[in-house]
Every structure is written in structure tokens, then in C-alpha cells.
Amino acid sequence: MSEQTQVALELHDIQRGVLSPRPTPYAATYILFRIDDRAHGKELMRRVSAVVTSAADSASPLGETWVSVAVTYxxxxxxxxxxxxxxxxAWEFRQGMAARANALGDIYESSPENWEPPLGTPDVHVVLVALxxxxxxLEAAIDRASPAFDTLPGVTAIWRQNCHALPTExxxxxxxxxxxxxxxxxxxxPGTNQLEAPLKAGEFVLGYRDELGGIQTPQPQVLGRNGTYMAFRKLHQRVALFRRYLKDNSTSPEDEELxxxxxxxxxxxxxxxxLSPLHDAPGLGADRSGNNTFLYQQDDPAGFTTPGGCHIRRGNPRDASVAGAPRLHRMIRRGTAYGPALPEGVLEDDGADRGLMFAFIGAHPGRQFEFVQSEWMNSGIFFGAGNETDPIxxxxxxxxxxxxxxxxxxRRLHALPQFVVTRGGEYCFMPGLSALRWLGDLQG
Structure with missing residues (x-):
């Protein structure tokens, strides 16, 4: 029997949003709540525990709507x-994302004093994500569920962000x-890279062995086991600026796409x-079984095909020889667009707020999300590029x-503008379903 089959994840107790890829297309919403009355907060936990879908379920209690719930420190x-x-x-979770701003590179325009309220403040207590x-x-499901929240005056919805995934993904x-x-x-x-061995469950779900052989479980066991950490960030994207920069630094439409x-x-x-170094290959791009199955070290160690400083190689160097073992820094990433699309070909900003709601899922926020942000995205030292940061x-x-x-x-590009600005975010804990019920019955 293989080691993989010996791992028995308690899927019935893990929120589906932890492990399952999101469908497409879909609409989603993030709703933040503040708890002003402890008894009402516990009742909220009891109610949401009845609608959150487990990783073992193929159908949601809310039909076509899937719900995930997370709680801040x-x-x-x-x-x-x-x-x-x-x-x-985890101490990063206890500090909160705003306190970790320097480590994450949230400086200047992205610094917490410029964040969208109430993001990054002690008022954010519960995060509900519905798809x-x-x-x-989605709106029909939220309307059906709202009486459950409206009858708890000690729980207040304080922020909401609608987002969506397009059929084009x-x-x-x-x-x-x-x-x-x-x-x-x-x-x-299954993973999307057939050349990458499955990672230990403890890299993503608390209470199981991780790649280093350790087991991380917040206490008591009933609260920590089968939970995970989530970091969500609202990232504003300057689409017109990005398009203009590409156009101004290219010699032709073909060069612009390259x-x-x-x-x-x-x-x-x-x-x-x-896999397609000289031209685009839309068929390959749409091929879920083939568009992610590749490595770097054997065929492209110097980055002549895929630059070492490009976005995807920084985020996951795969087998490349870099400072830091890539498997220890792998994470589950979810991204959902928000705001109206800027029409094709438009090079002037229309003033609309658009971007990505980013979510990290993992059991080790420090050596996964924060390490990748600080050491790989915001520095080039790990692959010999000095102070160069991720171009996007x-x-x-x-x-x-x-x-x-x-x-x-x-080829050198100089003076890249800031294409993405952090508008806020938070570190959260996604409890298992039994932990949600335990929180609802907590004495005191």
C-alpha cells in the first residue's frame, strides 16, 4: 500500500473550500461580520455549521451555493x-495581516493606513464566502440566508465584496x-502537475503530518484539527497602466504578447x-491535463525560456535550484476577479475599481504565504537577481x-510602475465542521 493511500483525511469534517477547486464560471461574495454579543456570535457559528459543505459531500445544503466560513484572531x-x-x-495569524505589512511588502500606496475600511482592523471577526x-x-441564496443573520442583532455585517469567475477563466x-x-x-x-508528487496533508490541513514530519494543531484538538489558515487580500489591478506599459515597451503586437x-x-x-516558447498555443492553454505539467531545471535552468523573475516561476520554482526548498513553500491559491472588465484595447483608466480577491490556504502561513511574498515575490536574491521584485x-x-x-x-525593462495595489486583507482560521459546532457550544 502506498503512503498516499495510508493517509486518512477526515473529509467529512474539512470544509469543502479548503481542498476542492472552484467551479467555473461562478459568482462569489465575501461578507465580513463583527460580533458585538458573544451569545449571538456563538449562535452564528451553530447556524453556519449547518450550511457549510464538507469535502466529502457532493451536494451543498444550500443547493447550488457553496459556503465557507473563517474566523479571525x-x-x-x-x-x-x-x-x-x-x-x-500561528503567530502570524495572531498578529493579523495589517501588523505584517512590512514583511508582506504592503508599503506606500499598499500600506494599511490606505486600506479600505474595515479591512485590517479588529472589527473583522467572521468571514463568509459564498459561491x-x-x-x-448567488443573490437568491444570500436573500434566503439573510434572515438567519438579521435575527442576530449582536452580529453585524460590516463589509461585502462581490466577485466572479468568467467562462474564460x-x-x-x-x-x-x-x-x-x-x-x-x-x-x-489530483494535482494539475503530473510531475509533482502529492504533498503531505499537513501542509494544508492542521492535525496531520507535513513535509517535515511534524504535526501542527492548535489546541484544544477539537478546535484545531481539520482546520487550516486562510489569508484573503483585495488586490486592485491597474489594467490600463499595465496595457500601456506593454505597448510602450514593445515593437509590434507580436512583441507585446511575447x-x-x-x-x-x-x-x-x-x-x-x-511548453510553447515561441508562440501562443490556445489549445494547450485550455488543456487542464497538460498546461501545467512541466519543470524548469533540466531544460531551462538559466531562464532563457521562462525567466527566473517572471510571476509564475517566482510563485512556484518547481524543481529549479533556488534558495528555499519549493515543496516547503507550496500553497493552495484561489483568485476571483471583482469589478467590471476594462474593454479590450482601452488604454486609459476609467476610474472603476477592479482587481482580484486573492485567497491563500495552508497550514503554515509563515513559511508558505509570507515566505513566498517576502523572499520570492519581493526579492530576487533567491535566484541571483538582487533587488528585482515580481514584475506584476x-x-x-x-x-x-x-x-x-x-x-x-x-533584455531589461526599467521603471516598472506599481501595477497592483493592496486594498486590504486579513489572516483567518477556517475551522473544521466539528470545530464550528464546538465554537457554537463554547461555555463562557
């Missing part, structure tokens, strides 16, 4: 979780998104440069350059 405190229990959670096939069905800059997902031992869900591919590591269709989401350190290896002379 301040939310656990508001519910009455004892301090000795709170002290067993449905389209906005009409593209994000606001025009690239196919949501391609790379790791396989998790015991989940029964430059866009070198910056991302993929063509807009999702086809990776690693890297923070503004005053020297935004990007190097494209090329023979006989490398």
Missing part, C-alpha cells in the same frame, strides 16, 4: 476562546488564472512558455526592473 476572542488556546495558533453558478442564484490583466494546484495526500483530488508572456511565464491563453505584484522598492535572459544580449 479577534473573532475567536469575541467568541470567548480562552487565551491559552489562542496562544497555540454560486451565477450572480442571480481569465483575471483582469487578461491571463487564464487558477491553473496550478497541488495534489494533497488523502484528498482524492513581453506579456515573459512577464507572467505563460501566454494569455494559459499556455506555459516552458512585486512591491515598490524604488527600483522596479525586470530582466529577460536572451542571447546574445539580455
Amino acid at each position: 479577534y473573532g475567536l476572542r469575541a467568541l470567548g476562546v480562552p487565551q491559552d488556546s489562542l496562544d497555540t495558533f 454560486a453558478p451565477d450572480s442571480t442564484q 481569465t483575471e483582469p490583466f487578461g491571463y487564464r488564472d487558477g491553473i496550478s494546484n497541488p495534489a494533497v495526500e488523502g484528498s482524492g483530488i 513581453l506579456a508572456a515573459k512577464i507572467m511565464g505563460r501566454w494569455r491563453s494559459g499556455a506555459p512558455l516552458a 505584484i512585486g512591491s515598490d522598492h524604488g527600483a522596479r526592473d525586470f530582466t529577460i535572459p536572451r542571447r546574445p544580449v539580455r
